[in-house]
Amino acid sequence: MTRMKLDSQIPSGPLAEKWDKHKFDLKLVNPANKRKFEVLVVGTGLAGASAAATLAELGYSVTCFCYQDSPRRAHSIAAQGGINAAKNYKNDGDSVHRLFYDTIKGGDFRAREANVHRLAEVSVSIIDQCVAQGVPFAREYGGLLDNRSFGGAQVSRTFYARGQTGQQLLLGAYQALSRQAGLGSVKIIPRTEMLELVVVDGHAKGIVVRDMATGAVSSYAGDAVVMATGGYSNAFYLSTNAVGCNVTAAFRAYKKGAAFANPCYTQIHPTCIPVSGDHQSKLTLMSESLRNDGRVWVPKQKGDKRRAGDIAESDRDYFLERKYPSFGNLAPRDISSRAAKEACDEGRGVGPGGLGVFLDFSDSIKRLGEDKIRERYANLFEMYERITGENAYQMPMRIFPAVHYTMGGLWVDYNLMSTVPGLFVLGEANFSDHGANRLGASALMQGLADGYFVLPYTIGHYFATNKVARPTASHAEFRAAEEAVRARIQKLLTIKGKRTVRSFHRELGRLVWDKCGMARNEKGLKEALRRIPAMREEFWSNVTITGSGESLNQTLEHAGRVADFLEFCELMCLDALTRDESCGGHFRTEHQTEEGEARRDDENFSFVSAWEYQGLDQQPVLHKEPLVYEGVHMSQRSYK
Amino acid sequence: MKLTLKVWRQQDPTSPGKFVTYEARDIIPEMSFLEMLDEVNEGLLARGEEPIAFDSDCREGICGTCSMVINGLPHGGQKATTACQLHMRLFTDGETITIEPWRARAFPVVRDLVVDRSAFDRIIQAGGFVSVFTGGTPDANLIPIGKPDADLAMDAAQCIGCGACVAACKNASAMLFVAAKVSHLGILPQGRVEKDRRVLRMVQAMDKEGFGSCTVTGSCEAVCPKEISLRFIARMNRDYSVSLLKGGE
Ligand SMILES: Cc1cc2nc3c(=O)[nH]c(=O)nc-3n(C[C@H](O)[C@H](O)[C@H](O)COP(=O)(O)OP(=O)(O)OC[C@H]3O[C@@H](n4cnc5c(N)ncnc54)[C@H](O)[C@@H]3O)c2cc1C
Ligand code: FES
Numbered sequence: 001m002t003r004m005k006l007d008s009q010i011p012s013g014p015l016a017e018k019w020d021k022h023k024f025d026l027k028l029v030n031p032a033n034k035r036k037f038e039v040l041v042v043g044t045g046l047a048g049a050s051a052a053a054t055l056a057e058l059g060y061s062v063t064c065f066c067y068q069d070s071p072r073r074a075h076s077i078a079a080q081g082g083i084n085a086a087k088n089y090k091n092d093g094d095s096v097h098r099l100f101y102d103t104i105k106g107g108d109f110r111a112r113e114a115n116v117h118r119l120a121e122v123s124v125s126i127i128d129q130c131v132a133q134g135v136p137f138a139r140e141y142g143g144l145l146d147n148r149s150f151g152g153a154q155v156s157r158t159f160y161a162r163g164q165t166g167q168q169l170l171l172g173a174y175q176a177l178s179r180q181a182g183l184g185s186v187k188i189i190p191r192t193e194m195l196e197l198v199v200v201d202g203h204a205k206g207i208v209v210r211d212m213a214t215g216a217v218s219s220y221a222g223d224a225v226v227m228a229t230g231g232y233s234n235a236f237y238l239s240t241n242a243v244g245c246n247v248t249a250a251f252r253a254y255k256k257g258a259a260f261a262n263p264c265y266t267q268i269h270p271t272c273i274p275v276s277g278d279h280q281s282k283l284t285l286m287s288e289s290l291r292n293d294g295r296v297w298v299p300k301q302k303g304d305k306r307r308a309g310d311i312a313e314s315d316r317d318y319f320l321e322r323k324y325p326s327f328g329n330l331a332p333r334d335i336s337s338r339a340a341k342e343a344c345d346e347g348r349g350v351g352p353g354g355l356g357v358f359l360d361f362s363d364s365i366k367r368l369g370e371d372k373i374r375e376r377y378a379n380l381f382e383m384y385e386r387i388t389g390e391n392a393y394q395m396p397m398r399i400f401p402a403v404h405y406t407m408g409g410l411w412v413d414y415n416l417m418s419t420v421p422g423l424f425v426l427g428e429a430n431f432s433d434h435g436a437n438r439l440g441a442s443a444l445m446q447g448l449a450d451g452y453f454v455l456p457y458t459i460g461h462y463f464a465t466n467k468v469a470r471p472t473a474s475h476a477e478f479r480a481a482e483e484a485v486r487a488r489i490q491k492l493l494t495i496k497g498k499r500t501v502r503s504f505h506r507e508l509g510r511l512v513w514d515k516c517g518m519a520r521n522e523k524g525l526k527e528a529l530r531r532i533p534a535m536r537e538e539f540w541s542n543v544t545i546t547g548s549g550e551s552l553n554q555t556l557e558h559a560g561r562v563a564d565f566l567e568f569c570e571l572m573c574l575d576a577l578t579r580d581e582s583c584g585g586h587f588r589t590e591h592q593t594e595e596g597e598a599r600r601d602d603e604n605f606s607f608v609s610a611w612e613y614q615g616l617d618q619q620p621v622l623h624k625e626p627l628v629y630e631g632v633h634m635s636q637r638s639y640k
Numbered sequence: 641m642k643l644t645l646k647v648w649r650q651q652d653p654t655s656p657g658k659f660v661t662y663e664a665r666d667i668i669p670e671m672s673f674l675e676m677l678d679e680v681n682e683g684l685l686a687r688g689e690e691p692i693a694f695d696s697d698c699r700e701g702i703c704g705t706c707s708m709v710i711n712g713l714p715h716g717g718q719k720a721t722t723a724c725q726l727h728m729r730l731f732t733d734g735e736t737i738t739i740e741p742w743r744a745r746a747f748p749v750v751r752d753l754v755v756d757r758s759a760f761d762r763i764i765q766a767g768g769f770v771s772v773f774t775g776g777t778p779d780a781n782l783i784p785i786g787k788p789d790a791d792l793a794m795d796a797a798q799c800i801g802c803g804a805c806v807a808a809c810k811n812a813s814a815m816l817f818v819a820a821k822v823s824h825l826g827i828l829p830q831g832r833v834e835k836d837r838r839v840l841r842m843v844q845a846m847d848k849e850g851f852g853s854c855t856v857t858g859s860c861e862a863v864c865p866k867e868i869s870l871r872f873i874a875r876m877n878r879d880y881s882v883s884l885l886k887g888g889e
Contacts, residue, residue, distance in 0.1 A: 054774040069695065070761050072801055073703040089781060125775070132777035134770045134831045136794040136824065143784025161794060167702055168797060175769035182765035190758065213750050242697040276670040281678055282699045383700065386725050387672075452774045500685050502678070547690045551652055552751040554693055555685065 004259060004612050006625045009413040010114045015631040016096075019118040022414070023457055027464035034059035037463050038470060040207055040222035042194045042249055044071030046166070046444055047427025048228030049173035050451030056180035058456055063187045063220060064177070065209060067244055067557075070190055072174040075230055075242040076447065079166025080287035080380070082148060082158035083130075083444040085123040090147055094155040096120045101632055103442060106152040106332055107407070107435020108584035108600060109634045110265070112608070112627065114414060115432045122453040123445050127159055129452055133172040137161050150440040151288050152332040152639075158441045163287055163379045169444055173451070193557065195488075196481040197225065197253045197423065200471050204253075204423035208481045210489075212557060215550040217485050219473040224422045224459060227253060228451065231406035231428040233266065235565045235572065236517070237509020239403040240272060240285040246561040247568045250410050250429050258418040259610035259623060261411035261431035263568070264576035267438055267585045268518050269404030270296075270336035273387055273397075274356040278506075283402040284387055286359070286380055288440045291329045293364035293373060294397070296320050296340070298357050302347040308358055308396045319343055323595075327639040334437045334585045334598070335639060337401035341518050342596065344400075351398040360396035401518060405443060407434045407585065408575070411610040411625075415458035416450060419610075421466065424459060426450035431608065436584025489549045492559050497542030501559045504539050508532070508562070508569060516573050521589045525577040529570060533617070536566040571611060571620065578622065581605045593636075602634055641667040641728065644736040645680065647692055653748050653756075659738070669729035673716065674699060674706065676728055677739075693752040701725040701865060704800030707807070708753045709740040714804035714863045722802065722865040742803050744812035746850045757803050759849040760817060766845035767838040768821040770831050783829050796824040798866040805860035805868075811852025816860040818846050819876035820868045826879060836883035843880055 011022040029037070041052040041064040049071055052064040066074055086099040100120035104111055127145070131137065137159050138146040147156040161168040180186040189209075196208035198219065206221040232247035233239035254260045271286045297318045299311055319339055324331040331339075340357045343349060350356045365373055370393055374381070381392050388398070409431040416424050416432070427447040434442065471477070511531060515524035539562070547553045582591040582598035583605070591599045600606075607624040614620050643664040650657030664680050671679070674696050681691035697705040701722040708723050710716035716726045731737065739753065747755040785793075799820035806812050822839050825831030831838070854873060861870045 050774075057773050068697055068703070068705060069757060070704075070801065072761070072764075073697055073705050075698065075703075077703045077800075078698045078700060087780070125777075127780045128777045129772075129774060131780040131783075132770065132772045132830055134793075134825050134828050136790055136797050136828065137780075138794075139785055139787050139790040141787050143786050143790075144781050161797075164702065164798065167800075168794075171797065175764065176772075176774070178761065178765040179769040179771060181761075182767075188761070190761075213756075242703060243699055244697050277668065279668065279671050279675045279679060281672075281675050284700050382720070383725070386701075386721060386727060389727070389729060456774070500682055502682060544685055544688075546685060546688060552693055552754060555691060 026461040038222040041226045043228035045074035045076035046447035053176035056185040080163045081289040082160035082441040084441040106439040111435030135172045152439040219478040221473040228426040236403040259411040262408040263572040265407035267405040268337040268401045272402035274400040294359040298348040356398035358396040641733040646738040648740045673726040699724040704802035714807040742807035767841035793827040808859040808863040813854040814851040815854035819872040823872040
């Protein structure tokens with residue numbers, strides 16, 4: 001394999017002028033020629049749908065794919081809390097620079113500065129775009145848009161649509177996409193899974209997919225491939241992600257030469273409903289916006305089993321307010337999650353197994369009235385009650401951290417292009433903007449920024465400067481990739497072992513949650529790295545899958561995803577072991593301050609880790625993209 | 641808990657289907673309905689049988705993927721609840737539960753409980769959008785929208801497109817789904833511009849897909865997990881007549 005070169009393509013010039021300058025420098029494609037370029041977009045979440053719609057509007061021929069039965073069901077639909085934008089409608093001191101700074105600092109100085117600045121710049125256009133599409137954001141009585149505040153920020157810059165912001169933004173993008181489909185400029189292919197990336201003469205030129213209803217394996221050729229396939233939280237089995245979320249598309253691209261960046265950066269969200277038993281198939285997030293009005297506490301005494309209402313004020317420890325007086329209950333996610341874990345580790349956790357902390361609304365209800373709280377969070381309180389059977393207006397919620405988001409992803413340059421020319425990666429699937437920790441309400445912003453306002457410019461430059469003919473789908477590379485896909489499916493179906501796919505997934509998830517979750521250390525990571533290959537070996541000799549590959553077979557689909565997680569988790573643990581420092585969500589217990597905060601090692605680790613695949617059971621090669629900051633001073637994060 | 645399940649099994653769109661009875665053992669009240677089915681499927685796999693195919697994704701009531709008729713009611717009939725959010729604490733030990741797919745001509749069965757709802761996508765493609773391009777839009781606060789209108793639009797926009805309304809209706813009508821989108825966009829100033837042609841095109845697409853007619857019995861509203869109101873159907877009927885009077889597009 002050729003040695004890969006990481007060229008981030010960051011434009012020259014002052015930080016705040018880079019994007020404008022770059023847009024001008026990018027080569028354009030003649031409008032009459034755009035129709036000749038076929039773009040394959042994999043994924044119809046915020047990133048994929050916004051990109052596919054916008055590219056079609058510009059005149060490109062677009063085909064897009066998703067594994068759900070409709071593009072509208074992509075996992076983005078589940079985002080509750082909101083989307084950030086530096087509109088400064090509240091006149092509370094927000095600005096592009098402040099959003100940029102908060103995001104860089106929130107990411108613990110491990111994100112690429114130029115990308116983050118661009119994200120903050122385009123954030124304002126996103127809101128304009130969404131409103132024009134008919135997204136029903138919450139409004140004030142005067143008719144103007146309402147905002148709320150979110151973790152990691154001291155200004156109110158979060159736009160929201162009740163507790164269903166992701167849904168409304170996705171419907172906006174889906175409608176834009178549907179409009180193009182109606183006009184015939186986009187072809188939508190749902191219930192179809194991408195199983196291979198096809199690279200011809202060094203350029204991404206197509207994909208191999210499986211129609212999940214009929215089992216048919218086929219190829220699509222394109223002039224470029226755009227992957228917006230979401231994050232890999234489901235590597236942990238239990239996460240807040242939809243059950244179908246997977247690393248498959250990204251991992252197959254990694255195996256074809258796309259570098260995977262910072263796989264160890266995963267986010268644990270502090271406010272999820274605690275696990276209730278082994279049957280659990282996923283965890284449910286309670287939007288972080290709840291922390292605006294809820295106070296987090298545990299009993300001061302270890303093993304205090306009294307009901308919340310019976311515990312006197314003086315026996316309660318509002319640990320976030322105590323430890324982080326200026327941010328209080330709005331401390332960033334990694335910090336809040338770790339603080340909750342600590343409290344539980346000390347034996348002060350509440351609920352079954354002591355794995356929970358209280359999120360208490362009684363003070364807000366006293367101050368604002370139950371109606372106001374209902375207006376803000378009714379759907380969340382209802383969801384909580386449906387799952388737990390408890391009424392959170394009357395007693396505090398119980399919450400516990402859960403895996404929620406993955407900052408790591410395929411490495412991309414400033415143009416969102418991976419190390420495979422012609423393969424662009426957007427949204428949660430790339431690594432670019434959130435460093436080692438993402439702030440709340442920033443993923444929706446990034447997905448839409450990538451799809452509406454970045455890729456449509458940068459992809460044209462690729463077409464204008466790389467004149468590589470599109471092969472047909474009968475090219476030898478396609479046939480070979482299809483054969484590989486069929487052979488793998490056949491192999492899975494013929495094992496006929498004794499253990500279910502789910503049992504492997506659960507075992508793997510538990511292992512990485514224990515060893516590569518909220519806190520990590522050398523010993524645990526080495527143990528995980530020893531155990532994963534053995535688990536993988538057992539999987540490939542003892543998994544059981546019934547049925548055939550020629551029809552809808554959900555066990556087979558799940559098996560394919562778990563097989564990829566079984567390889568991917570090794571990469572994740574290797575990255576966590578190699579990054580011998582703490583930063584953001586990556587907390588190595590060996591590296592903490594006196595107060596138990598993450599201690600970065602800027603001298604040795606201010607770089608992006610980009611891993612290059614070398615073959616199964618071979619150590620991948622680590623490439624480093626140095627992180628240089630001109631607009632901010634790298635400081636120890638403090639939310640005290 | 642121990643339960644008896646009568647589940648619709650159908651190999652593919654063309655094969656005939658039938659009910660098959662299964663025992664579900666060791667079910668606990670904290671499980672969701674779909675987790676209960678996961679457990680049953682684990683048991684089937686262990687015996688070398690093919691698991692029951694059913695659709696789900698978010699498992700938190702927002703993506704609209706899960707879709708099954710439980711004891712005769714889409715999503716099981718708990719107020720404002722999707723099948724994935726239904727919990728076993730609502731069932732009693734020893735109970736028999738029937739589970740079927742959505743049944744409607746416009747939603748052909750793919751396998752077991754999984755149906756094809758792409759007809760809904762085609763209805764949206766016919767007109768369920770605001771025709772704006774990316775970029776070049778005015779500042780988001782340029783057009784104030786009264787809170788009551790914004791809230792009403794949001795009430796309609798909450799539709800998750802699951803199709804329970806169709807499954808509940810004796811005519812398999814899609815009126816509630818279409819009315820929700822027509823109302824969401826029609827109430828907002830941004831969508832009002834295209835109001836007339838939108839409603840005509842969407843209703844036309846709905847008829848073409850083979851959905852039945854609406855006789856306003858309200859069974860759709862009763863099962864809607866997002867409690868979309870029948871009033872939106874009335875509103876759409878009005879919009880539709882007005883646009884016809886104006887001479888169509
Ligand atoms: C419960 C929850 C709440 C959240 N709340 C917020 C919030 O309030 N604010 C915020 O900013 N962020 C929030 N997030 C994060 C945010 O929702 C996601 O990061 C973001 O929506 C991801 O968008 P995406 O377009 O990158 O990917 P997704 O929306 O995950 O879409 C992925 C797409 O790729 C397709 N796909 C995946 N794999 C394949 C394959 N192999 N073949 C074919 N297609 C494939 C899927 O079908 C889907 O269409 C939340 C996340 C969760 C889990
Ligand atoms: S699985 Fe998403 S609504 Fe039920």
